[in-house]
Amino acid sequence: MQNLLSIDVIKECKKGNSMAQHMVYKQHASAMYSISVRIVGNTGEAEDVVQQSFIQAFSKLYKLDDESLFGPWLKKIVVNNSIDKLRRRKVQFLSLDDDHHSVMALYSAPTEIIENRTDTVECIKQAILQLPDGYRSILSLYLIEGYDHSEISEILGISESTSRSQYARAKIKLREILKNNFKIQR
Incomplete structure (x- = not known):
């Protein structure tokens, strides 16, 4: 109805x-x-x-x-x-096509970085907002909005490998922000 x-x-x-x-x-x-x-x-x-x-x-x-x-x-x-x-705003999406091994090292499955926190969601939201524009947009499109790297590459006009590498770097940067700003232990 x-x-x-x-x-x-x-x-x-x-x-x-x-x-x-x-x-x-x-x-x-x-x-x-x-x-x-x-x-x-x-x-x-x-x-x-x-x-x-x-x-x-x-x-x-x-x-x-x-x-x-x-x-x-x-x-x-x-x-x-x-x-x-x-x-x-002229956000730049950097390609790591030339450094394939670095991309593979960065592109690992996310690990649990927050334990026993009641304000976990708010901490993550605040940390995502602190990411550089390029990282934040790819992370949001992939993790939150559910687009795959092929779709993201079309939307942003970048290669799939750039989308993957930026996503990997975004995860690392997000972990750093969470660890530094919110004193979260790994």
């Missing part, structure tokens, strides 16, 4: 119904903001991205054939706009 209500609301949005658009905004804004802030790492910029994304989504809603896909479609718009925001 909830899905049908959402589909009807999206259909109303397509007709330009501002009340329906407000309902959709209220339903999705918080989640879209969370996605954007994890990628851009700045609350003000994330708010701008979300506003821009909703404006873009509502103005191009006629292109969406299946109203039930609005959520994933909006998420893709937010991710792309967040990445564009980073590009405007």
